[in-house]
Amino acid sequence: MAIFKGLGPFLLACVWGGLAFGQSALGENRIWLIAPDAPLVVKAQMTSGNRIDQIRPDAPDLAHRGPHPVGRLTLSLTNPDQIDILNTGETAPLPRYDRPLTVEVFYPAAAKTAPDPIKTYLRDGKTPVTLLGTSTLDAAPQSESAPYPLVLISHGYPGNRFLMSHLAESLASRGYVAASIDHTDSTYRDKAAFGSTLVNRPLDQLFVLDEMQRLTDMPGGPLSGLIDTSKTGLVGYSMGGYGALIAGGAGVTEKSVGYEWGAPNRTLARHTAGSKTHESLIDPRLAAIIAIGPWGRERDFWDAKGMAGLRIPTLFVAGSEDDISGYENGVRKLWQEATGTDRHLLTFLSANHNAAAPLPAPAEAFAFSETLGWYPYEHYADAVWDTVRMNNILQHFAAAFLDLHVKGDTQKAAYLNLVPEAEMGVHALDDGGLPTPDHSYWTGFADRTAKGLLFETLPAGAPAQ
Incomplete structure (x- = not known):
């Protein structure tokens, strides 16, 4: 970032096809040029x-926020006798x-009000x-359109319930209730032995599913009547993706059970x-499952053998590096x-493990951490891809995939029926x-905006290629 220091608090980083993007060197102040609903019309917005809510002008269609204002609440849950x-x-x-879990619930709100910072x-x-x-x-939740999937x-590992808050807010604006979990022994604040994450991750996920059902069935509660769990989506990143695969039917190997560095006593x-x-x-x-890395x-x-047991439609997301x-x-x-x-x-x-899931690196992450011995920026960012671009692309595909498999919106299938190599697609209007x-x-992408992406599909029964 040193090359930017002499350019003042704001920097016009690049201009692509007449659309300018701006960002300060350290992220304290930004000029983002946000496209409104009309195509190819750009307005500047000081932020x-x-x-976590940035939408680039070149974002695909479904990356944009839906019609609902977004509310959120914090739940403290306990999974007994674990x-x-x-x-x-x-x-x-x-x-x-008794295993404690904190969950942040994002949901469609009744009215648009001033947003509250996330601490x-x-x-x-x-x-x-x-x-x-x-x-x-x-x-207050928007109860007239409830229940929401x-x-x-x-x-x-480690992470926390706000690492993918950009996606949680996006989904809530589109008519979902998104329950984002702080997994005990696996957060930034309480990271502990890896074995706990190996055993507990799918158990946490499915316990929270049960709790969301219990709370929506509870008269007079904050989630009363708000949620339809009959078709639930599960988004997991890294070890969250590991847990999602187990929850979806993929069993682990006997070899992994015996690792000395893994879960103790064959748990x-x-x-x-x-x-x-x-x-x-x-x-x-x-x-539906979205397994990111x-x-x-x-x-x-x-x-x-274990992976053949996966029985839930799944969108895998990965960086090729x-x-x-x-x-x-x-x-x-x-x-x-x-x-x-x-x-x-x-x-x-060319993306690494941070592809798509983490929110943009906070300004504080640009400072060297004596605690970690490295720059926290590395935890959030990718060396090649812009994080906001990746977030927008994930928001787009998550909306399409979940709308199809959770809401039953068959029109969204068009967003998933794509030529595998984006750059082989022909833009002809x-x-x-x-x-x-x-x-x-690619459906939903403007000309030249799907570069650097692959999207491949295999139907059930198709053998490994």
């Missing part, structure tokens, strides 16, 4: 702080405890951070492929081996702006 993984030894009996922490778990979006704390959001065995305990976990209310294939937590979850022998292999369901793979070419027979460019 400040760590915004195995205490952190205090489990090598012999039985296994200790038990959270940086990756170091110590530095306070304020995020700015469009959601209002404890806003549920989407669960599950962060990585992961409950999730092994073909086991009665794993089969009993599967919830018929799950209708799901972890474990390169460490043999998965194999073809992912050095945490892997690509060719990681996420791409998981997509190939998931032969039990229809599945897609969205690839950000007639004088009236309608597609000609030669037009094959």
Whole structure:
């Protein structure tokens, strides 16, 4: 960023096709040029702080916010009588405890009111951070259009419930209730032994699903009558994606159960492929999974047998240079081996593990962290891709995929029926702006804006390629 220091508090970073983008060097002040509803018309909007609601002028159609104002509320939940993984030894009996979980619920609000800042922490778990979006704390819900379908959001290791708040707000504006989970032992503030995350991640996800049902059935409560869980979406990033695959029917390998650095005392065995305990976990209310950089294939937590058990339509999302979850022998292999369901793979070419999921790096992340020994910026950003662009693309595909499989909106299938290589698509419109027979460019993307992307589809039963 040193090359920007002499250019003052604001910097016009680039101009593409007549559309200018602006950002300060450190993110304290920004000029974002936001496109209104009319195509190719741009207006400048002054913003400040760590915004999570940015929409670039070149964003695809469904990245834009929906018609609903957004409210949010915080829930403190307790999953009783769970195995205490952190205090489990090598012999039985296994200790038990009541497992606490904090959940942020984003939902359609009754009226548009001033948004409330989101107070959270940086990756170091110590530095306070304020995020700015469009959601209002404890806003009255829009009950006239209820119930709304549920989407669960599950962060990585470590992460927190606000890491994908850009997506949560976007989905809530489009008529979903998004429940984003703080996974105990896996957040910036309480990161603990990895074994807890390995065992508890799918259990947390499905417990929160049950709790959302309980709370919507509770008369007079804040979520009373608000949620329809009968078709639920599940979005997981990294270890959240790992948990989502287990919840969706993919069982882990026997090899992974015995890792000394993994879950102690064979506590992961409950999730092994073909086991009665794993089969009993599967919830018929799950209708769609978005697994972003799901972890474990390169460490043999998965194999073809286990992945064949995945039975929920799944959108895999990956960076082609992912050095945490892997690509060719990681996420791409998981997509190939998931032969039990229809599945897609969205690839950000040259992106690493941070593809699409994390919110834009807060300004505080640009400072070196003595606690971590590195710049927290690395936790959020990608060396090649602009984070806001990736966020917008994820918002677009998440809306299309969830609308199709959760809401049953078959018109959204057009956004998923694409030529695999975006740059091979032909942009051909007639004088009236309608597609000609030669037009094959990605639906929802303006000309030249789908570069660097792949979107591949395999139907259920299709073997690994």
